[in-house]
Amino acid sequence: MCSWTFRMSGALGLILAAAVALAAGQESQVSRPSGEGLPDGPGKDVTVRACGTCHEGRRAASVRLTRDGWAAVIEDMQQRGAKVSEQEFPVILDYLTTHFLGEALQPLNLNTASQIDLEAAGGLLRREAAAVIRYREQHGRFKTLDDLKNVPGLDFKKIENRRDSLVVM
Secondary structure, three states: OOHHHHHOOOOOOHHHHHHHHHHHOOOOOOOOOOOOOOOOOOOHHHHHHHHOOOOOHHHHOOOOEOHHHHHHHHHHHHHOOOOOOOOHHHHHHHHHHHHOEOOOOOOEEOOOOOHHHHHHOOOOOHHHHHHHHHHHHHHOOOOOHHHHHHOOOOOHHHHHHOHHHEEOO
16 A cells, blocks of 8 residues: 555645545555556556556546546645656546546535545545544534544544535534
């Protein structure tokens, strides 16, 4: 697994929540990048090579972002250690926006979000998302975002950094 996957913290808001969706599908170090689950097309090979070491294609296939959203995801992954050259950046961006383009993201309701949504749109690690769900099941719905401070094992800074795109309803 990539070491930077474990350093997921804070960041750019809901727009780059997709980065977590990409990071959530961790593969072992002995596996090779796989484009399984990704549609064929120009840029697939570059995208798989740059991103597939740490991410499963089928996780990316479940995310839809605007072009700006995908650009923010790629930039965030670069900051986290992904090797994406200046020449590869637009190729990957074009591939992702061609196949996984979406509208502006809606706020994530933390009281009803699934584990994959908590990872993808909430920016949480797999274990943090599981902790939120476990806490929610044991204690009921969150009344405020600050209630998430009580979730054991959750880095509340991630909630703080995404406060404008998370809701409890």
